[in-house]
Amino acid sequence: MPAIYRLALYGTESYSNILLVAVASIPLALFLTSVRKWWIFVLLSIPLMYFAGNETFVVVVYRHYMKAVNVLSMLITNTTESRSFISNNTLAVCCDVPILVLWGIGVWAKYKASKPSYKYFAFSSVILAALLFFAKDTKIMELPPYNLPVQYYNAYTINKKILQAAAQPKVAIACHQTNPKEHESYVLFIGESMVYDHLSLAGYKRETTPLLDARENLTLFTDYKTNATLTMLVAPLMMTDATIEDFYRSYSGTNCLQVFKQCGFKTFVLVCFNHLDQDPPLTAAADSVFCVDKDIEIPAIMDSLTKVYPKTFFVVQGLGNHCYFYNFEEQDNLFRPNPYYDPDVQSDSLYYNAYDCTIHYTDRVLDGVINVLNKDSMYSVMLFASDHGENVNPGDERRSVSMTPQESEYHVPFIIWRSKKWIEENPEKERCILANKDKKTYIDNIFFTLCDVASIQLPDSLNKPEWTITSPSFSATQKRILLTPDGKTTINLN
Ligand SMILES: [Zn+2]
Structure with a gap:
């Protein structure tokens, strides 16, 4: 049948x-x-x-x-x-x-x-x-x-x-922080279903990200691609040194939560109805996992934690722009008609409009996180990358992700925001961020860049300066591969 x-x-x-x-x-x-x-x-x-x-x-x-x-x-x-x-x-x-x-x-x-x-x-x-x-x-x-x-x-x-x-015993790795600070905080924010072309930050015609547009010290990478279009195949790789070719190692290899914890940070996971609340092996190294009801609650929790603990590291995963694009509030209801505020209106663009409302909401959430990190005395950086994109086309908006992924499903936003204090202390890394923003970047760069912005020195066996965006040795020549939802077929994205 x-x-x-x-x-x-x-x-x-x-x-x-x-x-x-x-x-x-x-x-x-x-x-x-x-x-x-x-x-x-x-x-x-x-x-x-x-x-x-x-x-x-x-x-x-x-x-x-x-x-x-x-x-x-x-x-x-x-x-x-x-x-x-x-x-x-x-x-x-x-x-x-x-x-x-x-x-x-x-x-x-x-x-x-x-x-x-x-x-x-x-x-x-x-x-x-x-x-x-x-x-x-x-x-x-x-x-x-x-x-x-x-x-x-x-x-x-x-x-x-x-x-x-995940059951393999976790071995401590020989890492240390070369330049520890008294008050510092780093964030890996895993976005959900965010399409690059729907951000006004990326030149989209609608003002979907007004708060990020106005932010200083924020860089959007123009050619970042992800490795898969399913959250469960992306989030583990973002948090670890594993690659899509050895996916299972993301459960046995080196996890960013473990690395930051070993370097003296308090480590937290904040999740809103997404993969990380269902994947205990991946978050086992966190000091605490907070499951929240709304993405917008995340900044306030982070704020309290950064006030209690001087050195913090957060992995955040909101509900973001998940289909079918209902995750927004009344003040984001700017793009009409949409199915949640105009249920009686017929239009091919109902979900297209709703999607842009969710981008507006995510803009507020990310701005709230940056507000927490943007304190005069704080050394802080936020890395934001969406797990995958989405098919958002008027008239054919309800397909979510497909078996033959389109560019909107794997070309996604990757953003690095850093505090003034951090920039003053790291002029060379700052120069690299600006110099590399239009180069080919990929999910494999996240883990190494995250460690480097926190001046965490990984052992030689793990160190990959050619994959570290903040390193002068960064090379944009790596192979970018997309695993399709069948879990077997790969597509070369270079
Ligand atoms: Zn996802």
């Missing part, structure tokens, strides 16, 4: 695939129809119903079949996020109705039938078992309905590898 939906909705399915799905489904259908007792039928078909519903939802929303990363995203999402996602995809939910109707007819037919047919049952079971055994490495397993158990299994193995990597 999902294959037929894909054809009907988007016309992108090949007839050979549909034929293959139909033929491969015969033994499964035979198996189910051969069951005579209605309650056995119900028991056997419930998991299939669950899989079919999942698959249909993914087909309608993402235009591809279920992948392991979709399964993982579903498992680690929080209830607020999933509720909003489901309520914004009512078409996908409605597409499950024919499946439910067919299932209801099946239960009714079984209830009416009386004679059990054990021969028929045994025969179809054998064919089904043979198919699953002999066809396990073929294309059939990439297509519904058999891809679902396969992708659930793949998701299980990915999760297992993450947990295994």
Whole structure:
């Protein structure tokens, strides 16, 4: 059924695939129809119903079949996020109705039938078992309905590898701060779904970031690209020295929270309904993790903590500009009509406008963080980079991220703000920031640059000045790779 939906909705399915799905489904259908007792039928078909519903939802929303990363995203999402996602995809939910109707007819037919047919049952079971055994490495397993158990299994193995990597004992690394200060604070702010071209800071026609536009000592990097379009594949890499080619090392390798803690900083994670509240291994080195209800609450908490502790390091991850762009307040309601303030208005640009309202909101949040750091006596730097972008096009705004990512999904804002005190103390690093702002930059630069702005000297084995934007040796020649949401295919972005 999902294959037929894909054809009907988007016309992108090949007839050979549909034929293959139909033929491969015969033994499964035979198996189910051969069951005579209605309650056995119900028991056997419930998991299939669950899989079919999942698959249909993914087909309608993402235009591809279920992948392991979709399964993982579903498992680690929080209830607020999933509720909003489901309520914004009512078409996908409605597409499950024919499946439910067919299932209801099946239960009714079984209830009416009386004679059990054990021969028929045994025969179809054998064919089904043979198919699953002999066809396990073929294309059939990439297509519904058999891809679902396969992708659930793949998701299980990915999760297992993450947990295994996270379980490895953490070894202290030989790092130290070469120029410690009495009062200093550094921030890694992980943005959510922010598209570069929607910031007035980047020349966008709408005034979406008026507060950042007016800030001094703030640099927007014009050619920064991320490594993936799913938060769970990006946030771990931003916080560690791992690269997309050795993703699991982000759970066993060197984490920025650990490095700053070892150098005498109090380390905090502040998160608002996002990945870091669901990924304890990644935040284990933090002194505290604060989960907040609104992004805008983040600056006030940071302010209190910087008043108590003289040396602080924060990893922040807000809800940001997450689809479907509801994360903003009345004072950001500047771009109309949008679905939250103009529910009765018909327009192709409802979500396009709402997206810009969320950028305006994020502008206020980032400005609030800079206010906390912008104290006369404080040495401070904020690195902000969005995890990935988004498809925000009028008329086709509800696709979120795609299997074949567009530039708006991986060309994202990367910003460095620094305090006056820090600039006075680090003229060479300041010169490098300004000199490198239009060069090719990439997610792999974040960890090393973060350590360098805090004058943290990493051991030689870890040190990578060529990846450190604040170093005179920074070279913009690194390979920039994007991992697509199938978790396997990579695209060269250089
Ligand atoms: Zn994200």
